[in-house]
Amino acid sequence: MSQATKRKHVVKEVLGDFVVPGENQQIVKVTGSRGNNLHETVTAQGETFLVSMPTKFRKNIWIKRGDYVIVDPIEEGEKVKAEISSILYKDHIVYLQEHHLWPEGFVIENKPGQQKDEENNTEEKDQEEASASDNEDDLFVNTNRCTYQYSESEDDEDSDVQSEEDTK
Template identity: 55%
Template sequence: MSKATKRKHVTKEVLDRYVLPEENQRIVKVLGGRGNNLHEIETPQGETYLVSMPTKFRKNVWIKRGDFVLIQPIEEGEKVKAEIFAILYADQIKYIQSQGKWPKEFDPEQAVSANVEPDSSSNDSDDSSGNDDLFVNTNRPQCVYESSDSSENSESDSSENEAKK
């Protein structure tokens, strides 16, 4: 199988597969990448440790801080205690919540009541277009453009020029 075909199938599987956590699987929140395909996660109980990304996801699917993943524990690790089984996106999270399997510690309502803004909301007032999942590059400075009336500027410039003559 070529790289492009593999990437297409893995991406389709990640986006279209709706899974519920089994007995030995847990839903956790990603705190950040630690390099070498390792990610630091936080369990609903507040415990943090490292998990590894399986080979099929590497260079095909990316996860970032604040994403939710489904993990499966592994027995042979001391620092790395689990492996990522599935990456959960908004539709998959809604499905798990509708089935009553979502951990109450990760509920957005509790985050609001604890005066913490939930991860899925944004500060923009034009959210109605459904662009919540779009990536925002935080490495670029945010530019604010001020509009000014060009006729006022040109009149003041011309009056200054006449006064100088």
């Protein structure tokens, strides 16, 4: 099987299948990468340990800090106590929450009931950003270009007003 075909099947499996954790499996949150395909995770109870990424996911699927995965325990592991069996994306998490299989220790910000609150918050943020957009101090400055100072002198405006008054 070619590398492209293998990648296609692995990605299809990860994105398409809604996996339910088995009897020995558990859902954990990735807190960081330790290199060499090892990731530090935390359980819903707060226990931290290392998990390894299986060969089929390497160079095909990437995970980052904050992602959720389902792991299989490794009996002989001292530091590395589990191996990743599947990676959970937003759709998978919603599916698990609907079936009441999501651990109580993990709280997700994007619950269906909170969408209205988020819409209200986004309107307030938009208003704040609109008032903050008047200030141009935070704009990107390209240091590779010459900067020009444009200023209108008040003296020119005052002289124009005075000359109009003199003509009357």
